[in-house]
Amino acid sequence: MTSYAEVIGDPISQSKSPIIHNFWLKALGIEGDYRATQVTRDGLTDFVRKRRGDSDWRGCNVTMPLKLDALLLADELSDRAIAAGAANLLVLKDGRLLAGNTDVGGVFQAIRPLLERGATRDITVLGNGGAARAALVALRMAGFNNVCLQARDITAAYALALEFDLLIQPRTFDNPIESDGLINATPLGMTGFGTFAIDIHKMPAAGWVMDMVTDPIETPLLKSASQKGLTAINGISMLVEQAAASFNLLFGQQAPRLLDPELNGLLGA
Numbered sequence: 001m002t003s004y005a006e007v008i009g010d011p012i013s014q015s016k017s018p019i020i021h022n023f024w025l026k027a028l029g030i031e032g033d034y035r036a037t038q039v040t041r042d043g044l045t046d047f048v049r050k051r052r053g054d055s056d057w058r059g060c061n062v063t064m065p066l067k068l069d070a071l072l073l074a075d076e077l078s079d080r081a082i083a084a085g086a087a088n089l090l091v092l093k094d095g096r097l098l099a100g101n102t103d104v105g106g107v108f109q110a111i112r113p114l115l116e117r118g119a120t121r122d123i124t125v126l127g128n129g130g131a132a133r134a135a136l137v138a139l140r141m142a143g144f145n146n147v148c149l150q151a152r153d154i155t156a157a158y159a160l161a162l163e164f165d166l167l168i169q170p171r172t173f174d175n176p177i178e179s180d181g182l183i184n185a186t187p188l189g190m191t192g193f194g195t196f197a198i199d200i201h202k203m204p205a206a207g208w209v210m211d212m213v214t215d216p217i218e219t220p221l222l223k224s225a226s227q228k229g230l231t232a233i234n235g236i237s238m239l240v241e242q243a244a245a246s247f248n249l250l251f252g253q254q255a256p257r258l259l260d261p262e263l264n265g266l267l268g269a
Contacts, residue, residue, distance in 0.1 A: 003032045003056050005250045008039040008047065009063035014191055014215040016236075016267055017061055020243045023263050024255045032058075032251060041065055048073045048090070052097065058250045059091035061243075064187060067130030074099035083137045086130030088242065091249050100249065103134035106242030107183075108141050110210060110233060114181065115142050119206050122146045122168065123181035126198070128156045131212055132185035136164045150175060178202045182225075184211045189219035198224070205229055214239050217268055236269040 007017040013036070021034035037060075039047045044066055051057045062070045067086035071077060074090060078100040081087045087099035114120060123144065125135050128151040139147055148168035151157040157170035176199035187193045190213045198221050200209065208231035211219045217234045225232040240263065244255040 003058055004035060005032070005058040005060055006035040006037045007061040007063060008037050008044075009066055010038055010040045011192060012036045012038045012063070015063065016214055016239060017243060019266055020240060020263065021247055021250075023259075023266060024247055025251070027256045027259055028253055030251060030253065039066065041069055044069050045073065048097070052092065052095075057092060059089065061246055062088050062090060064130065071099055073097065080104045080137060083140075084130070084133040086133050088130070088134070089246050089249065100246075101134060101137075102242040102245035102249075103131065103238075104137045104141070105245055106238040106240075107135050107138035107212075109241040110238040111138065111181075111183070112142065114208050114210075114231070114233075115144060120144075120180045120208070122148065122179040123183065124148045124150055124177050124179040126150050126173070126182070126184045126188075127186035128153060128160050129185070133160070135183050135185045135212075136160070136166075140164065148179060150177075176200070176202045180204055180207045182207070182209045184209075184213065184219075184221055187213065189213050189216075189221055191215045195220055200224060200228060200230070203228070203230060207231070208233065210238075211235055212238060234269065236264065236267055240264075240267075 007015050015036050018034050018036050025032050070087040075096040076098045081099045081101040084101045088103045089100040091098045125132050147166045149157040149161055149170040152173050154172055161170050188196045209225035210233040211222050212235045213219050214235040222232040247255045
């Protein structure tokens, strides 16, 4: 049998991870496969139990709504998974299930050029789930904590702000964005999900918006940002970065990043 890995979540049909990983497998001549498998929260425990007994299974990437639950099923957690309180990767090594978080590095690589240009005084993060936690860990790695959480569950947002020692008081979703930077760490704007009119008219002209949604690539939020003249960063750059780290852990080889232009063409980026 051919070894394989996969991405799991609910829904999962929108995932671009199979395109990325199978492109790299083919480019490197690795005999393997990468799939997308729909797994619900109720079905996650049984899924992991069955995969543990499959000698061809290398592991899986984990997407919503399973990132928090995945931690509880692992035998060992990486430092970043612990810090984020969420796992986007499960890898089977010598019979032990290891949980990691490559989202953190993906966000860090995507926002680092924006922070290095020195014009960002404050950042708003939308959401308080696993993706938001990864963004907060990445910002902590960059030494940046002048962050405001905006979320529907304001109580959870306050708890998260306290945990990450954020300097700005959380706000509810319906408040206009007033910061220099904005990271959407929710599924809002994703195909099949509802949209929410994020008010960005108070953001400064030199501001930037990053959307972690990858389907569609140009979300309504990014369209609004471009129309306002803000720097708009889609989720593909982060997705490819986290996928490259995952690929190395799943298949034991470095992703061929010199082929990024060709890969971006396949992804429509």
